[in-house]
Amino acid sequence: MVSPITFVSVHEKIASGLPAAHAKSVAAAYDFACETYDDKPLETGQLIIDFSRTVCTILAMLNTDPETRIAGLFAVMPEVDAASWKTVEERFGIDVVNMVDNVHQMASLPHLRGGVRRSAEGGRKNAEQMRKEQAEVLRKMLLAMASDMRVVLILLALRMAGLRYIAETKLVDDAAVQYAQETLELYAPLANRLGIWQMKWELEDLSFRFIEPEIYKSVARQLEEKRIEREAFIQVAIKRVEEALGEAGIRAEVSGRPKHIYSIWNKMREKSLDFSQMHDVRALRIIVSDIKTCFTVLDIVHRLWTPLLEEFDDYISRPKPNGYQSLHTIIIAEDGMALEVQIRTTKMHYFAEYGVASHWRYKESGGSDFSAQQYDEKISWLRQVLSLKIPEGSKDADMHRDWVEKIKAATLDDRIYALTPQGKVMDLPKGATPIDFAYQVHTSIGHRCRGARVDGAMVPLNTPLKSGQTVEIMTAKGLDAGPSRDWLSPGFSVSHRTHAKIRAWFNAVEQAETVAQGRAAVEKVLQREGKTAVSLEDLARKLRFARVDDFLLEVGKEKLNLRTLEQVLHDSLPEKSGSQKDDVVVPRQSRASSVVRGAKTGVLVVGAAGLLTQMARCCKPAPPDPIVGFVTRGKGVSIHRADCKNFIEMQRTSPERVTQTQWGTPETETVYPVDVYVQATDRHGLLRDISDIFMREKMNVIHASSRSSKGTARMSFTVEIPSTESLGKALQLIREVSDVQLVKRH
Numbered sequence: 188m189v190s191p192i193t194f195v196s197v198h199e200k201i202a203s204g205l206p207a208a209h210a211k212s213v214a215a216a217y218d219f220a221c222e223t224y225d226d227k228p229l230e231t232g233q234l235i236i237d238f239s240r241t242v243c244t245i246l247a248m249l250n251t252d253p254e255t256r257i258a259g260l261f262a263v264m265p266e267v268d269a270a271s272w273k274t275v276e277e278r279f280g281i282d283v284v285n286m287v288d289n290v291h292q293m294a295s296l297p298h299l300r301g302g303v304r305r306s307a308e309g310g311r312k313n314a315e316q317m318r319k320e321q322a323e324v325l326r327k328m329l330l331a332m333a334s335d336m337r338v339v340l341i342l343l344a345l346r347m348a349g350l351r352y353i354a355e356t357k358l359v360d361d362a363a364v365q366y367a368q369e370t371l372e373l374y375a376p377l378a379n380r381l382g383i384w385q386m387k388w389e390l391e392d393l394s395f396r397f398i399e400p401e402i403y404k405s406v407a408r409q410l411e412e413k414r415i416e417r418e419a420f421i422q423v424a425i426k427r428v429e430e431a432l433g434e435a436g437i438r439a440e441v442s443g444r445p446k447h448i449y450s451i452w453n454k455m456r457e458k459s460l461d462f463s464q465m466h467d468v469r470a471l472r473i474i475v476s477d478i479k480t481c482f483t484v485l486d487i488v489h490r491l492w493t494p495l496l497e498e499f500d501d502y503i504s505r506p507k508p509n510g511y512q513s514l515h516t517i518i519i520a521e522d523g524m525a526l527e528v529q530i531r532t533t534k535m536h537y538f539a540e541y542g543v544a545s546h547w548r549y550k551e552s553g554g555s556d557f558s559a560q561q562y563d564e565k566i567s568w569l570r571q572v573l574s575l576k577i578p579e580g581s582k583d584a585d586m587h588r589d590w591v592e593k594i595k596a597a598t599l600d601d602r603i604y605a606l607t608p609q610g611k612v613m614d615l616p617k618g619a620t621p622i623d624f625a626y627q628v629h630t631s632i633g634h635r636c637r638g639a640r641v642d643g644a645m646v647p648l649n650t651p652l653k654s655g656q657t658v659e660i661m662t663a664k665g666l667d668a669g670p671s672r673d674w675l676s677p678g679f680s681v682s683h684r685t686h687a688k689i690r691a692w693f694n695a696v697e698q699a700e701t702v703a704q705g706r707a708a709v710e711k712v713l714q715r716e717g718k719t720a721v722s723l724e725d726l727a728r729k730l731r732f733a734r735v736d737d738f739l740l741e742v743g744k745e746k747l748n749l750r751t752l753e754q755v756l757h758d759s760l761p762e763k764s765g766s767q768k769d770d771v772v773v774p775r776q777s778r779a780s781s782v783v784r785g786a787k788t789g790v791l792v793v794g795a796a797g798l799l800t801q802m803a804r805c806c807k808p809a810p811p812d813p814i815v816g817f818v819t820r821g822k823g824v825s826i827h828r829a830d831c832k833n834f835i836e837m838q839r840t841s842p843e844r845v846t847q848t849q850w851g852t853p854e855t856e857t858v859y860p861v862d863v864y865v866q867a868t869d870r871h872g873l874l875r876d877i878s879d880i881f882m883r884e885k886m887n888v889i890h891a892s893s894r895s896s897k898g899t900a901r902m903s904f905t906v907e908i909p910s911t912e913s914l915g916k917a918l919q920l921i922r923e924v925s926d927v928q929l930v931k932r933h
Contacts, residue, residue: 201243201256209253216257216279217243223264223271233352235263241348245386246340254279255337258286259344289338290345292655339377343386346374350393359397367394371449391449399452406448418443424471424526431487432473439484440474469520470527474536478503478818479843481530485514488528492518495525503535504823505799603654613658616682618651622674623682625660630688634669635662649678669696702736705743712749718756729755790814790826791851799823800848802859806831807933809859810910816848817841824848858907860889861914862933868926869900876924881906884917903933 201217202210217240224235242259257279264272264287276284350370353363371394378387396403421443432439473484481503488494498517506512513531520526604612605624613627621641626633638661639646652658662668670689674680680689709726713719727738730747741747790800800816806828808814813829817837826848827834838845867873874893881888881904890905908914914932921930 197240201240201247201260202253203247204250205253212279213243213253213256216260219274219278220260220264229263231349231352232356238348238352239263241351242341242344245344245347249340249344249386251337251340254282254286255340258283258290258337259341261287262290262341262345286338286341290341293338293342343374343378343390346370347386347390347393350390350397353397354393359400363397367397370394371398388447388449392447395449395452402452403448406452420469420520420522420524420526421471424469424520427491428471428473428488431491432484435483435487437475437480437484437487439480442472443470469524470529472529472531472536474531474533477532477843481514481532482846484530485516488516488518488530492520492526494518501799501823503531504818603652605652605654606657608657608659615652618681620650620652620678620680621646621648621658621660622680623685624652624658625662626680626682626685626688628660632660632662633685633688634692636670637661637663637668648674669693698740701743702739703743705739705741708742708749709739709752712752712756716753716756721756726752726755790816790824791849800826803827803831803833805833807859807861809861809908809914810850812911814848814850816846818844818846856909858887858909860905860907861911863904863906863914863918863921864929864931864933865900865902865904865921865927866929867900867902867924868928869895869898870926873900873924873926874902877902877904877921877927880917880920880924884913884920886913886917899928 197217198210198214202213205213220239221236224239227235229235229238239260239262242262243256246256246259261272261275261279261283264275272284349366353359353366370390375387375390375394378390392403425441425443428441429439432441473488475481475484495517498515500515502511502513502515512535513529516528516530518526518528603615603617603619605615605619606612607628613624615623615627621639622633622636624639625636636648639648639650640659640661641650641652641656643657669692672693674689675686680686706723709723710719713721723735723738727733727735730738730751732738732741738747742749742752800823802808803817803825808826808828814826815829815834815838816824816826817834819825824846865877874891878888878891887907888904889907891902893900893902895901906914906917911932918930918932921927
């Protein structure tokens with residue numbers, strides 16, 4: 188049994204931060220756990236009471252409520268003594284029992300018995316990617332299945348306690364390595380998502396220590412050798428930056444940024460670097476008030492030290508896929524060593540620190556019906572709740588109840604996670620049915636779905652699923668089997684993605700029927716006119732269709748008059764005119780060096796290099812137009828003509844986002860799209876005469892449209908030019924065309 192002196196010390200640890208009444212309850216629970224567990228060991232050989240005490244201490248470190256700490260003490264109780272478990276409910280409440288039941292329910296799921304390690308068939312790279320994606324969904328499933336978010340905290344504490352025991356005993360076998368691998372892939376990112384950084388770092392470093400012991404020791408040794416020197420340098424660098432910012436009148440928060448062994452090694456592995464090449468072992472973070480100040484601070488930092496421009500990353504103009512924003516730059520300090528500097532706004536820092544910059548978030552492009560922003564708001568709010576402490580005083584009971592209700596309300600129940608018979612997890616919207624599940628597995632499985640078993644029992648296809656259920660889909664054998672129109676009725680599916688797939692199938696069937704009708708009509712005309720030797724491809728091209736099926740579809744829909752077809756067969760198709768808009772399909776291909784298709788814009792942003800730039804569609808600037816830049820949200824710097832009306836309005840509302848730009852040296856053969864407007868008296872051959880001028884001047888027309896009304900033709904062209912100087916000659920030639928009244932650049 189535990190000695191009295193240690194006993195008192197344990198009570199203080201596991202009840203730290205709690206009001207007296209709650210501390211007494213936790214102490215009583217620990218006393219009962221000591222009596223119940225006695226000297227019983229776990230499978231690992233560790234005494235259960237020692238393991239439970241560690242779990243409870245970790246939960247106390249997180250400032251959890253007394254029920255959560257007590258549930259942590261009894262997390263292994265049901266496996267030890269069923270009779271004593273009844274006493275736990277009577278003495279400590281149903282809330283504790285429910286949390287422990289939830290812990291055991293989640294721990295028994297297939298994904299915690301090796302599902303993460305299952306790789307898909309195929310290439311190594313593809314299998315690794317699929318395994319990572321599966322781990323992401325499993326983490327979401329853990330959160331969604333927790334009827335009380337405090338259960339997730341207990342799961343993390345259990346995992347940390349297990350790793351600490353392995354570290355203490357140094358008994359690292361295959362089972363321990365497997366345990367560490369699961370921790371690294373599932374639990375450490377989960378702690379990161381909840382913003383529990385001290386937990387995340389310990390879980391990562393301990394797991395890494397067991398998985399790669401030699402690498403861990405090597406990195407740890409190299410870090411320790413330079414620790415004192417590194418810390419001294421950081422303090423000097425902080426002071427120097429603060430003085431420079433103070434002289435510029437900029438208020439900022441400057442701090443050193445810690446790096447942990449696993450994160451250092453992870454970056455070394457991803458970028459194939461040696462420890463000596465690591466730029467961010469020494470790092471600063473500068474937090475300011477707005478985006479414009481970020482770039483001002485960047486300029487100041489680059490004047491203080493010599494920057495490595497090839498290492499500059501602008502995640503403000505071009506955020507990471509998970510939404511992370513910041514400026515990253517590497518400078519060379521006086522000692523010749525590198526220093527990483529991160530510059531961001533307070534809002535960006537809040538966004539990153541609350542988990543959005545982790546490697547895990549809902550992907551809106553994946554067809555999710557649940558907003559990533561809503562999810563992030565819940566997690567951010569949850570982290571704030573976790574940081575609360577229950578104060579001493581007369582209102583502590585009310586504060587405690589409020590804390591419990593808030594933590595319960597944070598449960599992420601907007602999604603459900605069901606499993607395939609092979610153990611793969613499907614991420615679905617709440618209320619999803621087996622039909623939604625089938626389409627999530629694969630579109631062809633959804634189309635051929637004819638029945639479903641849920642946890643081994645047959646169910647109707649409109650049965651709502653629950654997280655943790657295993658769903659098996661029965662399918663029709665024929666690959667041409669299709670869905671039922673009833674599935675579009677309310678109750679059969681809830682996912683927008685499912686509805687879209689079903690509608691697409693029926694649209695494709697209807698389109699195929701229409702194309703077949705059009706083909707029959709065209710072939711009938713060809714036979715009647717004695718032109719059966721004419722190919723459908725030539726006919727479609729003459730009628731300005733890109734594909735034969737597009738041509739046949741228009742005929743099948745009766746949008747293309749068969750008399751027009753007869754005229755084409757006799758080479759007498761008149762040029763179109765009238766009141767309808769005529770979108771002219773230009774057969775010439777756009778050059779590969781067009782800025783529209785990825786060529787560099789040739790624009791320089793003053794004060795920074797490497798920024799993503801794009802030409803504004805509203806005014807389509809081209810050299811040597813006077814230009815200005817506007818920092819967009821997520822799409823880099825948008826380049827406008829200085830006289831652009833849109834830019835003038837944006838400058839009025841957001842002047843801090845305006846940045847100075849100038850034309851640099853573009854790539855050879857780079858062309859820029861510009862819009863040209865022509866107004867003329869309508870006549871036969873007008874469009875041909877104007878198009879010939881563009882062709883003679885070697886300007887590629889990528890779009891043209893014409894509208895004629897009351898004898899006046901109004902035409903718009905989008906042409907690619909190397910500069911506005913070459914455009915001037917073309918416009919002058921068009922003015923000289925007969926019947927042209929007005930020519931101008933939009």
